[in-house]
Structures are given as structure tokens and as C-alpha cells.
Amino acid sequence: MTTVTPDRILKEMQQLWIDIGKTAMEPGVKGEHGILRACAMTLVIAADEEEETADIGETIAELMHHHPSRAIVLRVRDGGDEFLESRVYAQCWRPFGRRQQICCEQIEIRSSEASLRDIPRIVLGLMVPDLPVVLVCRSALWFGSNSFAPLLRVANRIILDTRRAPHPVQTMTQLEAAHQQGLRVSDLAWTAITEWRRHIAALFDDATLLARLREVHHIRVTTGSMGASAEAWYLAAWLQRSAGVQAGVSFTTGTSTNSIHAVDLKGDAFSLSLQRGEGSVLAILRDGLAASVSFALSSDWELLREELSITGDDRVYHAVLPRAIALAAAGR
């Protein structure tokens, strides 16, 4: 097994940049106008071995345009044997209309479960000084692992995805506990409901509708065929909190493949319904009047891009999280 140390990886990276620079300056080469090395953060992505390398690579490549970073991809496979290896490479792209290429560096570290304990020290040595460190746990298992604790402590942001967690309520509870300990955590399941929130907020820009908000006494979220999920709990909790009314909440399981199919706000003489249609259409029914708007679908990388753009504390999320856990725990 080759020795994997931060020094060795950094040396390889230095050589990589020299090679890229030389290639880029060769006459007639596509990148003849040179390259720019860009970095605004250290982005650590912890993934399972089963995850497609291509999927992660694609996500990082798309993210680089908006959040250039030193990306460190960690992949762990099952096994008691010690195994650790690394490789370095660069992602380059040419912004539209520009001659110069922009390049970001990427490090992939693969390990077995037995070698997991060695990873934090390697990553600590590879972090770009003075810039934020964002840790993305594609698998919730990483978040709960003791071996991973040193990395959680140095990360400025920790991003999880409870949509992928086998026990989402447990993971949400862990997130709340981490937040109470002062860690800045967020959940892509929360990010995934931004589009729903955008449409609902837009509707209540209408002062007439806003004035009737206090009439609402029931909120119903219709989920897809998979049943209630973190997204549904978050959305219901957010609606309940934002509306500022003592509205009851219920979840209904529908037949669609979307995680959230519809939202209904009900009052005695008030009714507002938003329902996902085919593709990217959202049907809005307000007091019997129907309208359709476009509902933007976000890919994984777009959700991550949105989350990385948030530099401050997401107070709305942290206010909603305990309420969402309570709704989930109540089994509603």
C-alpha cells in the first residue's frame, strides 16, 4: 500500500499545476491563453463507495463554476483490511466568451472502513488556509461516525441530505443536537423545498390573501407514494410556523413519484391548494380559481449550489427543524 500523507498529496498537486501550466502555454493547444487557479473554499465530500464516481464528478464540475474550491472527495468501502489511496486531478472550464481557462483542484481519497480513522488527519493537512471549509456528507453514516468528529469540529458548514438517510428522523435529531452544540448544519432536504416555499411566499405577496391567513386552521401535505419524508415534515413545519396560527397538520400519501405532491391550506371560508402536475407545472387553486405556473426542478448540484451560497446562519431552518422533528415523531 502506498503511503498517503498530506505532504505527498500536496507535492503531487504542485506537480499537477506545473504540468497543466506547461500544457496550457503550448502553442496551438486549446488552453493557449493560460489558466487561472481558482479557490474560494475547501469542499470535502464524503460519499459511499457505491456512489457513482461519475455522479460525484459531475456534481463537483458543475459546482466549480459558482463555488471554485479545492474539492476533497472521500470514499469508503466495507472491509476490515487497511486500505488507503489517493489521487489528484484538476477540473478546468472556459467561461463563455473568455479565452482563459479556470481550473480547480480535486483530491480523491479512497479508504476501507478499517482505515477511516486515518482520514481526518489527512484532510486537516489538505485544507486551504484562511478559507471556509464545507463538509458535505452524502451518507448520514459519516456524520455519526466518531472517526469523523475532528472534521466536524473544523468545518464551517456541514451539509447533510436526510433524503438519503435510512432513518431520517434520527438524522434530523442529530442535526438539531449538532446545532445546539454550535455546529452550523444544514440539510439538502430543506433546500429541496425552496421552490415550494418560493411559490407559497409569492402568493402571500397579495395583501388580500395575506389578510386572510389567520383564517387557516388546517394544513395538509400530500406526499408521494413513498409516504411522509423529511421534505414533507419541513414544509409542514415551515407553513405552521410562518403562518403563525394554531393550524393542525396532516399528511396524506398520494400516488405520485414526487416527494411532495400537494399542499392545502384550509379555513372555514378559505381554501388554497398547490398541486404538482406533469413535469414542471404547479397548479394553484385559490377559492375556486385555477392558475398554472412553472415549477423549477433542481438537481443535486443545484441544491448544493444554493446551500453553498448561504454564508450566514439559516435562522428560518433552525427555527423549523425542532418543529419538523416533532411532527415526524408524532407520526402525523
Added chain:
Amino acid sequence: MAEANPFLDSLRLERRVPPCAIVIFGANGDLTKRKLIPALYRLAFERKLPPACAIFGNSRTPMSDDDYRGKMKEATQQFLEDSPFDEALWEQFARNLYYVAGDLKDPAFYQQLKVQLAAQETATGGNVLFYLSTQPSHYEPAVEGLGAAGLNVGGLPKAWRRVVVEKPFGHDLASARELNKVLQSAFPERDVYRIDHYLGKETVQNVLAFRFANGIFEPLWNRRYINHIQITAAESIGVEGRGAYYQESGALKDMIQNHLLQVMATIAMEPSAVFEPTSVRDERAKLLRSIRIHSEAELATHTVAGQYGSGRVGNADLPGFRQEPGVSPDAQTDTFAAATFFVDNWRWAGVPFYIRTGKRMPKRVTDIAIHFNAAPLSIFERDAPGQTARPNLLIIRIQPEEGISLRFLSKNPGGGMRLRPVSMDFSYGSSFGVRTPTAYETLLEDAMAGDATLYTRQDMVEASWQVVQPISDYWRSHYHVFPNYEAGTWGPQASDEMLARRGHVWRVP
């Protein structure tokens, strides 16, 4: 006070532009083709344009909606900046693009426009943004026509009507005041948006972030540490067929009166208490009012007018201004203007602000150079005399490559204490990797959203004219021996001499 929407979340949910219609007067003109329609199309691409936003173009030429759409499509394909053209999106965008032919002096035109706007009212909520992209002589009839037809007031409850005015805001102080009077006869000042596209540029906005979001620069931002400031806005092109117009305007009025004094105000203003339109604009206005008005004696030494003559750049022979089509052979127009300004307040007392702008200069560049005072003692002089004479320099580049650089001295590798200046660079393009919106995208979105922070206000326009008018009068009352600089150079000798009097030199951008 209206109840706030509890579902809003400024952290994630972008500011929403309310539904509205946009009416562009001068819809067949260069500005519309090069800037406005491409900017609106790009806003649609970014999903920032409200759904069903109806855009009406007006000019006198008879044309069908489809002909107009075809023309605008061609223009958008040609002038869209740093962005690919999406055919499907254009089709969607063009469906809401209409054309209304009509003479701005004809009351019947406004009635026709009223009918068209009313037909869209369900979708637009009765909100209308009028954009005056015409010749300035048409501002008055357009505003009066809108007022007389009642188009300046929305018919539906809470509907707004706003008017965007392009520069020039008058050709002198009196005409600027007159224009303000005309505009305010139909629209209250809060609904008048005077556009200065320089303020919409990312780097100009970034000056505010740079100054007021970083703790380390503001303590240095005063007469104790800053020696002088240079603002350069150079164009490599000539008048490009606009000779007749430019002959009446000149560099001083075309650039300094509006763009460059606004840039200077952004660089020198005091921090506002909050980042909201009135507060920021109050500080800008205060700064403009603090610029010392030149005395008769100072006008001769603190200002320089120039005009380019013929020259050779590369292997191309370039004509002088007086040889340009439409220009009088003895024109006294300034194609170059430079001035030294002082700000009479405690922060800036005694610090010269040098501003220069010109056509047919060696390259197209706009930047601000902040020259800091040199180190009080040069301890490295013994090894290499004179090497520490270069003070720190902070460069804020506005165009073409937006960014910020800091120049400082560093030791040369190897033996001996030899120093050389090095530069620490921040480039928008590489640091964020994504396209920055054009100034018109930013400003149009702001106007639709009712955010006037980056627009100039009546008092700011008048304060700028108070500063520029004496220079303009002085230049007009003197005969200039023009041309006094060759095309492809950095301007007349007198401009260098203006700085040399204080021991300063123009930086080569």
C-alpha cells in the same frame, strides 16, 4: 403600515419583481437594441423577469409586432454579452414583446397605448415602467403626454407607474432644473429613476462592499493615508458616427458630469447608516455637494480640455475629431477632459481627486487608482537608491476586466535587499467563475422592484452640475488650440502638467 409577508426568507428566496409592463420610448434606437432588450432577455433567462411581463416598444416608424420581434431578435443575438442565445427562450420572451408606432407629440398615441396597457392589466397588475430611451428633446413631450393621458397614475389599487430617464439630465444646471420640473409635473420624485449605468456595474457596487464590509480598509480611507486618487475612463474608439451629437456634448458633460462624479462619490462618500435607497443616496448627494467649486483662477490650472487629432494606431490611420463625419472642421468640442477636484470635508481635505476621460486613447479602460502615502522612512535606500519610491496602490478596475489589485513592495528572491513591486489580484471572473450581470440587467431589475439605490436623484444631478457648469462655461469662453493630442495617446501634455504641479504622474492603466 401594511402587514409583512411571513413567508418571506431573504436568505434564500430572491427578491421578486412584481408583475409589470415596460414601455420603451425610442424602441428602434441603439440603446434599446444594444442594451435594453438583451438585458431584459437575459433577465428572462435568469427567471428574474416577472411572468407575463409585457414589453411595448415605441417609435415613429410603422412596424408590425412580428417585424419588431424579428429586429430585436437579431439585435439580441448580436449584442448579448457573455451569454449564449436560446432560441426556445426567445420564442417565449418574444410572445410578450409588442410594438406601438406613434409620435410622442400626438395625444392619440397615448390613448392607443392606454388601451394596449389596459388589455394587459390582469397580468401586470396595472404596474408600468416607462423607459425614456429617446433623444433628450423628446423627454418633455413624452412626460407631458403620459401625464395628460393619465398614464402616470395606475388605475388599479396599489399599481405603480415609474419613469426611467437616460442621461443627459440637461445640458447645464438650468436645463437640468427645467427637466426635473417637467418630470415632477407628472411623476413624484420617488417614481423618477435617473439611470447612470456606471452605478449598475458590479465593481462600482463592489466599492461599497469593499469599503464598508471590510474592517481593514476604512481606517485608511482618508487624508492621513491616501495621497491622491486617480479616476480614468478611457475609450479607444472615436465618436463612431455620433459626431453631430458629440459635438454638442463633449467629454466633460458626457462622462464627468454624470458617470465619473458618481464614481467619485461612491469612492469618497461616508458610510450610510443602513443599506437602503434613501440613506445611500443621501450620502452620495452629501459628497457631491462637498466637492469644491473651482474659482476663476483654479479653472485654468485645475482643468484641461483636449481634442484628438489624427494619428496612427498599429497599422491603421485614424482621423482627427474634426475629420469625423458630421463634425465641424473648427469644432471646439472636448473629446478629452481632465480635472482636479477637492472635497471639502474632514476626511478628504487637501487630497486631490484627478479625473480624466477621453476618446481615441490607447485602450478601453476604466479604473480607480488610490495612491497611498509612501512609507515615512526608506530603510532600504542604501542598497538601491530610489527603489522604495513606489507607494502602495489600490486599483479598482471597472472595465473591461472587473477586479481589484493591491500593489506593494516585496523582496526580490536572492541575496541583497532589492525590492520590487508585486500585485495581489482579485478578479471577478476567476473568483466567482460565473457571469456577472450587465449594468442594465441590474438597473432594470432594480427599477421594476422599486429599488432606487443605484439611481441618481434630482439633488445629485443638480450638485454635479454645480461642479461642472463653471468648467463648461470657462471652456466655452476660451478659444482652444485644438487638436492637442494625437489619436492613440493618453491625452494632451497639459493634463500631465496638471498633475506635475503637485508632483504627481498619471498612472498608465
